[in-house]
Amino acid sequence: MAQIEFQQVGKQYANGHVALDNLNLQIKDKEFLVLLGPSGCGKSTTLNMIAGLEEVTQGSLRFDDVEVNALPAHRRDVAMVFQSYALYPHKNVYDNIAFGLRMRKYPQQEIDARVRKAAQSLEIEHLLDRRPGQLSGGQRQRVALGRAMVRQPAVFLMDEPLSNLDAALRVSMRASIKALHQSMQTTFVYVTHDQAEALTLADRIVVMRQGVVQQIGSPDDIYERPANKFVANFLGSPPINFIDGVLMQGERGLHFRSGDLSLALDDETQRLLAGCSGRAVSAGIRAEDIDEHGESTDCSLTGDIASLLPVGSDQFIGLQCLGQSMFFRVGKELSCKVGERVSLSINRRRLHLFDQASGVNLKAQNA
Amino acid sequence: MSVQALGRRWLARHSVAPSDQRSAMLLLTPMMLVLLAVAVFPVLYSFWTSLFDIHLTRMNSVSFVGLGNYIQTFRDPMFWAAVERTAWFTVVSVLAIMVIATLMALLLNQEFPGRRILSTALLIPWAIPYVVDGLMWKWIYDSGYGALNGLLLQLGVIGQYMVWLGDTHKTLALICNAFVWKEVPLATILLLVTMKSIPSDLYAAARVDGANLWSRFVHVTLPAMRPGFMLVMIYEAMMAVRHFDLFFILTEGGPADASHVLSWHIYVETFRNLSFGTGAAVAYVLALATFAMSYAIIRLLGKRL
Amino acid sequence: MSSSLLFKRLALLAGSIVMLLYVLAPVAWLLSSSLQREADITSIPPHWIPHPPTLSSFKAIVAASTGTAPDDGNAAFIPSTAQYLLPALRNSLVVAAAVVLLNLLVSVPAAYAMAKIRYIGRDLSVYFMLATRVIPDIALVVPFFLFVRKLGLLDSVGSLIITYLAITVPFSVFMLLSYFESLPDELDKAARVDGCSRIQALLKVFLPLAVPSLVAVIMFTFLTSWNEFLFALMFTQTAASQTVPIIVASFTSDFTTSFSFINAAGVVAIVPPVIIAVVFERYIVSGLTAGAVKG
Numbered sequence: 001m002a003q004i005e006f007q008q009v010g011k012q013y014a015n016g017h018v019a020l021d022n023l024n025l026q027i028k029d030k031e032f033l034v035l036l037g038p039s040g041c042g043k044s045t046t047l048n049m050i051a052g053l054e055e056v057t058q059g060s061l062r063f064d065d066v067e068v069n070a071l072p073a074h075r076r077d078v079a080m081v082f083q084s085y086a087l088y089p090h091k092n093v094y095d096n097i098a099f100g101l102r103m104r105k106y107p108q109q110e111i112d113a114r115v116r117k118a119a120q121s122l123e124i125e126h127l128l129d130r131r132p133g134q135l136s137g138g139q140r141q142r143v144a145l146g147r148a149m150v151r152q153p154a155v156f157l158m159d160e161p162l163s164n165l166d167a168a169l170r171v172s173m174r175a176s177i178k179a180l181h182q183s184m185q186t187t188f189v190y191v192t193h194d195q196a197e198a199l200t201l202a203d204r205i206v207v208m209r210q211g212v213v214q215q216i217g218s219p220d221d222i223y224e225r226p227a228n229k230f231v232a233n234f235l236g237s238p239p240i241n242f243i244d245g246v247l248m249q250g251e252r253g254l255h256f257r258s259g260d261l262s263l264a265l266d267d268e269t270q271r272l273l274a275g276c277s278g279r280a281v282s283a284g285i286r287a288e289d290i291d292e293h294g295e296s297t298d299c300s301l302t303g304d305i306a307s308l309l310p311v312g313s314d315q316f317i318g319l320q321c322l323g324q325s326m327f328f329r330v331g332k333e334l335s336c337k338v339g340e341r342v343s344l345s346i347n348r349r350r351l352h353l354f355d356q357a358s359g360v361n362l363k364a365q366n367a
Numbered sequence: 368m369s370v371q372a373l374g375r376r377w378l379a380r381h382s383v384a385p386s387d388q389r390s391a392m393l394l395l396t397p398m399m400l401v402l403l404a405v406a407v408f409p410v411l412y413s414f415w416t417s418l419f420d421i422h423l424t425r426m427n428s429v430s431f432v433g434l435g436n437y438i439q440t441f442r443d444p445m446f447w448a449a450v451e452r453t454a455w456f457t458v459v460s461v462l463a464i465m466v467i468a469t470l471m472a473l474l475l476n477q478e479f480p481g482r483r484i485l486s487t488a489l490l491i492p493w494a495i496p497y498v499v500d501g502l503m504w505k506w507i508y509d510s511g512y513g514a515l516n517g518l519l520l521q522l523g524v525i526g527q528y529m530v531w532l533g534d535t536h537k538t539l540a541l542i543c544n545a546f547v548w549k550e551v552p553l554a555t556i557l558l559l560v561t562m563k564s565i566p567s568d569l570y571a572a573a574r575v576d577g578a579n580l581w582s583r584f585v586h587v588t589l590p591a592m593r594p595g596f597m598l599v600m601i602y603e604a605m606m607a608v609r610h611f612d613l614f615f616i617l618t619e620g621g622p623a624d625a626s627h628v629l630s631w632h633i634y635v636e637t638f639r640n641l642s643f644g645t646g647a648a649v650a651y652v653l654a655l656a657t658f659a660m661s662y663a664i665i666r667l668l669g670k671r672l
Numbered sequence: 673m674s675s676s677l678l679f680k681r682l683a684l685l686a687g688s689i690v691m692l693l694y695v696l697a698p699v700a701w702l703l704s705s706s707l708q709r710e711a712d713i714t715s716i717p718p719h720w721i722p723h724p725p726t727l728s729s730f731k732a733i734v735a736a737s738t739g740t741a742p743d744d745g746n747a748a749f750i751p752s753t754a755q756y757l758l759p760a761l762r763n764s765l766v767v768a769a770a771v772v773l774l775n776l777l778v779s780v781p782a783a784y785a786m787a788k789i790r791y792i793g794r795d796l797s798v799y800f801m802l803a804t805r806v807i808p809d810i811a812l813v814v815p816f817f818l819f820v821r822k823l824g825l826l827d828s829v830g831s832l833i834i835t836y837l838a839i840t841v842p843f844s845v846f847m848l849l850s851y852f853e854s855l856p857d858e859l860d861k862a863a864r865v866d867g868c869s870r871i872q873a874l875l876k877v878f879l880p881l882a883v884p885s886l887v888a889v890i891m892f893t894f895l896t897s898w899n900e901f902l903f904a905l906m907f908t909q910t911a912a913s914q915t916v917p918i919i920v921a922s923f924t925s926d927f928t929t930s931f932s933f934i935n936a937a938g939v940v941a942i943v944p945p946v947i948i949a950v951v952f953e954r955y956i957v958s959g960l961t962a963g964a965v966k967g
Contacts (some may be wrong), residue, residue: 010383011382014381014382048861051861051865052864053861053864053865054382055382055383055384056379057379057380058379058384070384070385070386072384072869073864074866074869076865080865082861082862083858086856086859086861087856087860088877089857089881090881098863099863099864099866100867102873103868104867115809117944137816141916147862147866157865175809304934378792381792383791383792386870387790387870388791388792390869390870390871391789391791391794393837393871394781394789394870394871394874395785395786395797396779396787397777397778397781398782398801398841399781399782399797399892400787400802401837401838402804402842402843402947405726405819405837405838406812406815406838407696407804408815408819409816410811410815411819412965413807413812414813416815457749468689471691474684474688474691478784479681479684481688484690484692485688485692487950488692488696489695490946490949490950490956491695491696491912491946491950492695492698492699493949494915494922494942494945494946494948494950495699495899495941495942495945495958496900496901496916496941496945497901497917498901498908498920498921498941499702499917499938499941499942501697501744501921502921502924502934502935503698503701503702503935503938505924506701506705506931506934507698507701508934509931511714512714512931516716516717517717518717521717521719523897528716546695548698551695552695560957562866580957583926584801588764598914600842607807607811609808609810611771611809611902612901612902615905615921616924625907630808638906643814646813646814650811651807651811654806654808654811656808657808662718
């Protein structure tokens with residue numbers, strides 16, 4: 001199966017709750033697609049639909065251009081890793097991994113070969129005789145991976161598989177999953193609410209919110225050119241800083257104005273937003289978009305330092321400016337103290353501008 | 368639109384997979400068959416019977432009387448006497464069961480060596496059939512040679528053997544005792560399970576707040592046990608109202624109707640007077656009373672279930 | 673501190689003794705009476721402890737069913753129905769076994785469907801099932817009787833099997849239902865993604881995990897079948913189908929019966945259910961409440 005496609009797919013429950021609204025998505029063969037969003041956004045629902053565990057209320061779900069809405073889960077060629085691993089408690093590790101192959105009536109020798117190979121690559125060979133109850137969280141997770149791997153499915157589904165692991169394990173498992181994707185050369189669909197995870201793992205990300213797709217694109221696309229305020233806010237740590245204001249025409253051209261603050265815009269932005277003078281906008285400035293070596297005064301923020309947190313090679317500055325708290329990340333070289341008044345120069349090329357009412361990214365819209 | 372497509376749309380709107388609906392129907396079929404044939408049919412037929420004047424000896428002259436059997440029942444003083452006895456029996460039984468079972472559950476909730484023996488022993492009354500329970504107590508209550516008489520005589524409480532079951536003032540209470548004895552184990556287990564689910568943190572907090580044993584019981588245990596109490600009370604009340612076996616074994620409704628309760632009344636009407644119509648009517652009145660009673664208990668003890 | 677601890681210990685001990693006496697004394701007396709001669713237990717006051725214990729009453733039971741008269745002069749006090757006690761044991765066993773088996777076959781699939789499958793009519797089916805048990809058994813006897821008679825099953829164990837099936841299925845389904853519900857949904861999903869249809873998921877994943885609940889169901893069903901009296905009274909007429917409670921009840925209504933014999937019959941009647949209850953004790957509680965899944 002090379003392609004999975006959602007055509008105007010919707011899902012509603014009997015009580016009226018809408019889980020998915022008009023989902024249109026084409027999942028490419030062999031890509032690593034991440035469904036990202038807060039809880040209740042519909043990402044797990046989408047995943048379960050691919051698996052056949054949730055019903056499609058409206059629209060058409062197609063595998064290789066054949067509608068599969070009515071195809072039951074046990075007849076689809078998908079494998080899934082669950083958030084809680086869902087290992088069979090009464091079977092040992094070997095039988096857990098072999099179960100799917102046995103249900104599909106593979107010959108015993110083939111099953112044995114595949115199970116042992118997967119166990120080897122996941123370094124759980126020594127656990128084959130144990131029961132899930134005797135394993136640690138990380139070991140169970142690998143068994144769950146093994147169970148899905150041996151099926152060599154057309155699609156590999158993962159529902160927040162790392163969220164139950166401790167932080168250190170999570171980071172190393174991310175790398176393993178990425179490597180797995182490379183070696184298996186299969187389509188991966190991965191659900192998470194962790195934006196850092198999405199950014200590291202994905203070929204493409206689908207950002208969702210309350211059943212509606214916000215943006216589909218590569219990590220770079222999503223991060224650099226967020227389609228709206230929600231996406232801009234969801235990705236990035238610490239979150240993007242927003243300032244509400246207006247676009248105004250001045251002597252040096254279009255600029256952003258909020259109270260006393262005036263931020264000059266670069267040429268490209270001015271060109272794109274030429275017809276937007278007078279529009280109420282929200283300016284978005286990411287924490288790292290400080291132009292440390294710039295000394296321009298026409299695009300800078302001035303405020304009092306409320307907090308100062310050193311983080312390794314950088315430091316986080318909590319700036320009190322225009323009556324709100326903002327967070328920026330600067331290098332260690334900038335020496336300042338809490339309570340001091342500083343001026344931070346903004347990288348104007350990386351300034352985001354969103355329509356205040358709709359949240360839409362104006363630069364992207366007019367590009 | 369075809370029926371098939373309509374059906375599929377209905378399923379989709381409720382977010383139900385057609386294959387799931389099929390599987391569920393298949394898995395439910397055996398149970399449905401059994402219940403429909405052997406449970407629903409008798410219930411409906413029984414109600415139907417209650418609307419007729421049916422007598423086993425006059426099966427050729429069956430006439431429809433509508434609610435006539437019910438009216439006749441409500442006019443029958445024997446019926447009301449039976450209601451009164453049933454009510455007495457139920458109330459006393461349930462009270463006794465609740466008190467004894469609560470005490471036992473409190474005891475079993477403690478940790479002490481030999482507790483396992485106690486909880487195993489508790490199962491014995493529960494496991495034996497009511498017939499043997501009746502036979503056992505009948506032997507104990509026997510006015511000529513019974514153990515109750517013997518024990519009381521030896522302890523000097525009485526001067527000579529007394530009549531027990533045969534004494535109309537004592538009959539119902541003695542049957543009550545036999546019933547309570549056998550029902551207590553299940554009630555104890557149910558209450559114990561509820562007790563065990565109370566987080567020990569609550570007791571620790573109460574201790575720190577200065578509560579003694581009695582206060583802890585009143586302010587932590589009792590409130591948390593409300594749903595458990597209600598469940599046990601409703602269940603035991605339902606069991607008491609319908610109980611039949613002991614009344615058959617011990618006294619057959621006597622002596623002089625002292626233990627002529629509703630369930631016995633139904634039995635007599637149906638199988639001795641052979642009047643199926645009225646028998647069925649009384650049975651349905653009993654069923655309704657059971658419903659009403661459960662409802663009353665739920666409302667009385669609060670909405671929390 | 674230690675004096676209050678001592679007090680607590682003593683209180684527990686006293687409480688335990690009282691409880692033990694309350695629960696066991698009547699049964700102990702039943703047992704004791706069955707092991708004594710008639711003369712000893714009918715003395716005033718009776719001999720509490722068999723001294724010496726005698727098995728003559730039990731021998732009489734065996735003798736009665738093999739048709740030979742007992743050799744201790746108590747022949748006049750054996751009830752006429754005594755010969756049917758052992759056949760009744762067999763009937764009770766057959767009925768109980770059949771009901772347990774059929775019950776499992778009917779209840780397990782239904783409980784799984786109700787617990788794990790989302791289907792139209794689910795809530796309705798649960799209420800329906802529970803509602804069949806609201807009407808008191810007394811009210812159902814006549815229609816049952818007519819139904820059974822029409823099928824020609826009167827005075828056969830078949831009538832009892834069908835009836836007991838109907839009265840035990842709802843509770844079994846209820847117990848299994850709450851147990852299945854306590855098992856994680858994701859196991860079901862994993863099984864289906866692994867290639868199991870719903871029925872295969874039930875057989876290969878949920879059934880092995882539901883063993884504690886299954887044992888509880890078997891136990892409750894067995895005990896209910898063994899102990900049931902009213903329907904057996906109505907539907908059975910001869911030793912061909914009469915169960916233990918019926919035969920034992922017939923002893924008590926026979927006024928010339930020796931008490932030691934009746935008590936011995938009582939003991940025989942309670943041995944199977946008591947053994948089963950004691951052996952499977954720990955499953956009773958787990959059966960009444962939803963169990964937890966390990967692993």
